[in-house]
Amino acid sequence: MTTVTNPESTRTDSEGHRHDAAISAMxxxxxxxxxxxxxxxxQELRPRSELTAKExxxxxxxxxxxxxxxAAKLGAIDAEAVVPGTTGDAEEQTMIINMxxxxxxxxxxLRLMLELQGETVLxxxxxxxxxxxxxEKTGEELTFMQGGTNVTRMDYVSPLNNELVFSMATEKLLxxxxxIPERAVWMRMLLSEMNRMSSHLLFMATxxxxxxxxxxxxxxWREREEVLRFFQKVTGLxxxxxxIRPGGVxxxxxxxxxxxxxxxxxxxPPRLEEYDILMTGQPIWRDRLQGVGVITAQEALALGxxxxxxxxxxxxxxxxxxxxxxxxxxxxxxxxVGTYGDCFDRFAIRLNEIRESMxxxxxxxDKMPSGDYRIQNKKVTPPPRARIDESMEALIHHFKIxxxxxxxxxxxxxxxxxxxxxxxxxYIASDGSAKPYRMHVRGPSFVNLQCLPHxxxxxxxxxxIAIISSVDPVLGEVDR
Amino acid sequence: MSNAPTPSDADAPADxxxxxxxxxxxxxxxxxxxxxxxxxxxxxxxxxxxxxxLLADDGYIQASDLCGVDYLTHPRRTLPDGVVAERxxxxxxxxxxxxxxxxxxxxxxxxxxxxxxxxFDVHPGTEAMEREAYDMFGxxxxxxxxxxxxxxxxxxxxxxxxxxxxxxxxxxxFSNDYATAGRPSVVPGVPS
Numbered sequence: 001m002t003t004v005t006n007p008e009s010t011r012t013d014s015e016g017h018r019h020d021a022a023i024s025a026m027x028x029x030x031x032x033x034x035x036x037x038x039x040x041x042x043q044e045l046r047p048r049s050e051l052t053a054k055e056x057x058x059x060x061x062x063x064x065x066x067x068x069x070x071a072a073k074l075g076a077i078d079a080e081a082v083v084p085g086t087t088g089d090a091e092e093q094t095m096i097i098n099m100x101x102x103x104x105x106x107x108x109x110l111r112l113m114l115e116l117q118g119e120t121v122l123x124x125x126x127x128x129x130x131x132x133x134x135x136e137k138t139g140e141e142l143t144f145m146q147g148g149t150n151v152t153r154m155d156y157v158s159p160l161n162n163e164l165v166f167s168m169a170t171e172k173l174l175x176x177x178x179x180i181p182e183r184a185v186w187m188r189m190l191l192s193e194m195n196r197m198s199s200h201l202l203f204m205a206t207x208x209x210x211x212x213x214x215x216x217x218x219x220x221w222r223e224r225e226e227v228l229r230f231f232q233k234v235t236g237l238x239x240x241x242x243x244i245r246p247g248g249v250x251x252x253x254x255x256x257x258x259x260x261x262x263x264x265x266x267x268x269p270p271r272l273e274e275y276d277i278l279m280t281g282q283p284i285w286r287d288r289l290q291g292v293g294v295i296t297a298q299e300a301l302a303l304g305x306x307x308x309x310x311x312x313x314x315x316x317x318x319x320x321x322x323x324x325x326x327x328x329x330x331x332x333x334x335x336x337v338g339t340y341g342d343c344f345d346r347f348a349i350r351l352n353e354i355r356e357s358m359x360x361x362x363x364x365x366d367k368m369p370s371g372d373y374r375i376q377n378k379k380v381t382p383p384p385r386a387r388i389d390e391s392m393e394a395l396i397h398h399f400k401i402x403x404x405x406x407x408x409x410x411x412x413x414x415x416x417x418x419x420x421x422x423x424x425x426x427y428i429a430s431d432g433s434a435k436p437y438r439m440h441v442r443g444p445s446f447v448n449l450q451c452l453p454h455x456x457x458x459x460x461x462x463x464x465i466a467i468i469s470s471v472d473p474v475l476g477e478v479d480r
Numbered sequence: 481m482s483n484a485p486t487p488s489d490a491d492a493p494a495d496x497x498x499x500x501x502x503x504x505x506x507x508x509x510x511x512x513x514x515x516x517x518x519x520x521x522x523x524x525x526x527x528x529x530x531x532x533x534l535l536a537d538d539g540y541i542q543a544s545d546l547c548g549v550d551y552l553t554h555p556r557r558t559l560p561d562g563v564v565a566e567r568x569x570x571x572x573x574x575x576x577x578x579x580x581x582x583x584x585x586x587x588x589x590x591x592x593x594x595x596x597x598x599x600f601d602v603h604p605g606t607e608a609m610e611r612e613a614y615d616m617f618g619x620x621x622x623x624x625x626x627x628x629x630x631x632x633x634x635x636x637x638x639x640x641x642x643x644x645x646x647x648x649x650x651x652x653x654f655s656n657d658y659a660t661a662g663r664p665s666v667v668p669g670v671p672s
Contacts, residue, residue: 410557
């Protein structure tokens with residue numbers, strides 16, 4: 001275990017003079033406890049003077065496979081760009097500032113520590129955990145039946161994808177992954193694609209807002225709300241649906257769902273064209289995004305990045321096409337890739353992925369089979385409501401399945417699907433009981449955030465906002 | 481913007497070892513098991529990094545996921561012959577983009593020496609995941625460049641995802657604050 005120096009606590013002590021009057025009232029031990037409780041110490045970005053070559057290497061060089069000497073050179077302060085009125089001394093040249101966790105552009109509670117030289121970012125360290133609620137621990141206390149209510153709250157912008165990956169992992173453990181009725185599978189695809197649309201529409205809104213296109217924020221939220229209204233009709237809730245469950249989905253599609261989907265498919269394309277006018281073709285928009293936050297394919301792969309970040313580097317990797325799940329091999333769609341790996345590519349990929357999702361949804365409308373919406377396996381499926389009134393056995397069955405849940409055979413699986421943010425994976429180890437022994441979710445945002453220090457290096461603070469926005473992190477999933 | 485065909489043998493099914501190895505029983509000399517159609521390699525701790533390096537040369541260029549598992553209350557899990565079950569496990573999911581396949585590596589980590597070598601030199605993307613495993617399970621990754629807590633506060637006691645971590649007996653934070661001074665610092669009704 002590493003011992004970590006704690007610059008924060010010492011600084012609080014020396015700066016404390018102003019607050020002496022207030023603090024003297026506190027008991028010394030109490031005061032020490034308070035400092036300890038509010039200190040984040042070792043998780044923070046440390047000043048350059050305390051930095052070891054190895055840490056610098058981690059921050060700047062490891063992905064590029066540099067030697068320590070080269071990494072040190074890359075991380076060195078630019079002697080040409082000495083801030084006027086200062087000496088070339090490193091301590092005087094640079095300043096560590098804190099951004100977040102309450103900054104509006106950090107999409108929740110992401111905190112970044114930036115080392116600046118003038119307005120240029122030299123180093124950056126994302127600090128996370130402010131939204132940590134122990135969801136993986138909670139997952140061990142909930143049955144497989146209840147687990148969906150937990151995972152759906154992780155990436156709250158694409159809840160249906162979380163439910164889907166959890167359900168698929170559970171079904172694989174149960175050995176029923178091949179027996180899910182066709183209608184349930186296609187419904188899952190429909191919901192998953194609609195969710196991709198709503199998630200990317202929200203990205204359009206926040207990306208616009210972060211860059212000063214404030215009307216875009218209203219437009220993006222407006223269109224997303226249209227999709228959420230459809231979700232509300234189908235699942236009963238706008239978010240956190242718990243609709244996709246092990247064994248199928250919770251209910252059949254409501255009457256008139258086809259008209260609602262068709263209405264959306266007619267409504268959104270002209271709106272996307274408005275986005276093109278407002279943003280894509282706009283010189284200011286392009287200037288703000290093109291060439292900003294560049295990452296290479298090699299870096300992205302090494303850092304574990306997936307989704308639009310990886311595709312923006314020109315790597316055509318989309319689990320829907322490359323490792324098909326559900327029935328994605330039966331629908332026709334394009335994997336959108338970028339070329340330069342910059343913020344503009346990531347924006348354009350997401351915009352066009354909305355179009356591709358609509359293309360998939362149109363095909364789903366044609367191919368939606370009739371039939372059951374959940375597996376008729378008494379082990380995992382509760383009896384229909386009508387049966388409970390007439391059959392004592394059905395009532396007992398219903399009671400048992402909701403109080404005890406169903407037992408899942410011992411084993412462990414990892415299932416991954418393509419969420420709007422990249423590969424969302426679910427690793428479940430079961431000990432044969434009704435609760436997961438271990439439930440781990442590989443959140444794409446959590447991994448993608450590691451790209452930030454590499455994208456931010458040597459950019460301007462103003463561009464940092466654009467870059468954070470283009471990673472599109474959802475902090476609920478980062479911290480879980 | 482096209483459905484460009486990726487790399488070679490596009491028809492190789494996911495989650496399977498290449499057909500050339502037929503029904504393989506080992507990878508680079510380490511036993512593999514089949515878990516619901518997914519391939520799992522069991523490797524001793526001291527050979528772990530060298531195996532991951534060999535696998536990276538085989539095409540597993542991305543470490544999708546790394547997590548810890550605490551098998552304290554489930555010691556009798558199925559493992560291949562010759563693998564001794566320990567309390568902790570480090571589970572790494574690797575991805576081969578070219579051949580479109582996955583592979584899982586499981587490493588046994590004993591509780592009296594809960595350390596494991598870091599994968600940082602092979603896959604820098606495991607940095608945050610190893611920090612998370614350290615934070616949640618107390619598994620120290622040797623030579624990790626920045627092994628600090630990542631999700632819990634720096635001064636947190638214990639590792640929450642361990643099976644012997646006392647749930648419900650967590651002192652209320654900020655109870656020394658002026659407004660709440662004097663209130664009990666432990667959740668009422670929960671034995672400490």
